[in-house]
Amino acid sequence: MSEFNNLNFEKFKSKNKQNLPNLPKMPDLSGKKFFLGLLLVFVILFAYSGFYTIDPDEVGVVLRLGKYQETTEPGLHFKLPLGIDKVIKVKTTRVHKLEFGFRTVSAGVVSKFAKSGYRGESLMLTGDLNIADVQWIVQYQIKNPYNYLFHIRDVEKTIRNLSEAVMCELVGDRSVDEVIGMDRQKIAIDAKEKLQKNLDEYGAGVKINIVKLQNVNPPEPVQAAFNEVNSAKQEQEKIVNQAWQDYNKVIPEAKGKAKQLLEQAQGYAINKTNRAKGDADRFDQIYAKYRSAKTVTRTRMYIEAMQEALPNVEKIYVVDESQNSILPLLDLNKKGAK
Numbered sequence: 001m002s003e004f005n006n007l008n009f010e011k012f013k014s015k016n017k018q019n020l021p022n023l024p025k026m027p028d029l030s031g032k033k034f035f036l037g038l039l040l041v042f043v044i045l046f047a048y049s050g051f052y053t054i055d056p057d058e059v060g061v062v063l064r065l066g067k068y069q070e071t072t073e074p075g076l077h078f079k080l081p082l083g084i085d086k087v088i089k090v091k092t093t094r095v096h097k098l099e100f101g102f103r104t105v106s107a108g109v110v111s112k113f114a115k116s117g118y119r120g121e122s123l124m125l126t127g128d129l130n131i132a133d134v135q136w137i138v139q140y141q142i143k144n145p146y147n148y149l150f151h152i153r154d155v156e157k158t159i160r161n162l163s164e165a166v167m168c169e170l171v172g173d174r175s176v177d178e179v180i181g182m183d184r185q186k187i188a189i190d191a192k193e194k195l196q197k198n199l200d201e202y203g204a205g206v207k208i209n210i211v212k213l214q215n216v217n218p219p220e221p222v223q224a225a226f227n228e229v230n231s232a233k234q235e236q237e238k239i240v241n242q243a244w245q246d247y248n249k250v251i252p253e254a255k256g257k258a259k260q261l262l263e264q265a266q267g268y269a270i271n272k273t274n275r276a277k278g279d280a281d282r283f284d285q286i287y288a289k290y291r292s293a294k295t296v297t298r299t300r301m302y303i304e305a306m307q308e309a310l311p312n313v314e315k316i317y318v319v320d321e322s323q324n325s326i327l328p329l330l331d332l333n334k335k336g337a338k
């Protein structure tokens with residue numbers, strides 16, 4: 001049978017030999033050329049799949065046959081090629097934001113937000129059995145890439161669920177007035193701490209940067225009444241603050257003036273007392289000298305009195321003691337005479 005087939009093939013070949021086209025010859029792949037070509041292909045594949053680059057804002061998590069091997073920093077690195085090592089790049093400096101009760105449609109100078117369909121996230125029951133519409137944002141970063149990738153299946157969903165649970169707990173512990181007004185900042189701070197604590201317990205590998213309350217309002221049917229109450233409270237606080245400002249301005253000023261007058265009076269009293277004591281001591285000293293030498297002391301006192309008085313006298317008249325009258329000697333009509 002095989003001989004018959006070979007015979008037919010030879011007949012077909014000889015009969016159609018002239019009709020067959022001139023086919024190109026196969027290249028000679030034997031020897032060095034084949035080896036060099038194979039080596040070149042291997043080097044290209046090795047370089048293409050072995051080297052990788054990590055950008056400055058990320059790190060690389062290297063898996064070897066599906067098992068965690070290491071975390072690489074930004075730069076050029078090498079991994080085992082041909083699918084042995086796999087690199088997952090994680091953005092560690094990027095800040096991620098989650099919105100609750102609304103979604104940003106377009107960001108810009110005037111941002112546009114969508115609120116319909118998200119009431120289930122924002123409507124919460126307060127401690128005094130009222131309803132508050134609480135909208136907030138959570139910003140976070142990846143601090144542990146390994147935990148972020150392998151400890152929790154869906155980190156973003158986990159953060160959302162925990163954020164809603166924490167916010168419901170904090171709002172439920174306060175009255176609606178506290179939630180809308182005075183405790184907004186404290187709620188945000190407590191929410192950040194509780195959320196970070198829960199995520200650390202789960203090993204989520206993320207860091208909560210900020211929890212910020214965007215809008216906290218009562219439900220729409222009673223929103224107008226709440227706004228009026230808030231306006232009245234703000235006006236009350238404004239008046240009270242103005243009163244305290246006036247009090248802090250007037251009272252310290254009055255106290256300062258009173259203290260100044262008291263110190264001046266005390267200084268005046270001390271001055272007068274000291275002067276009186278000095279005059280009394282001086283008088284005692286003079287009197288003691290006067291008793292021991294009356295004529296000399298009297299003469300010295302007279303001379304000292306004259307030394308103080310005479311410089312202030314414009315004209316001096318020396319009168320003879322034997323004269324009965326001095327009028328003939330004085331020209332009272334002379335210009336300048338006194």
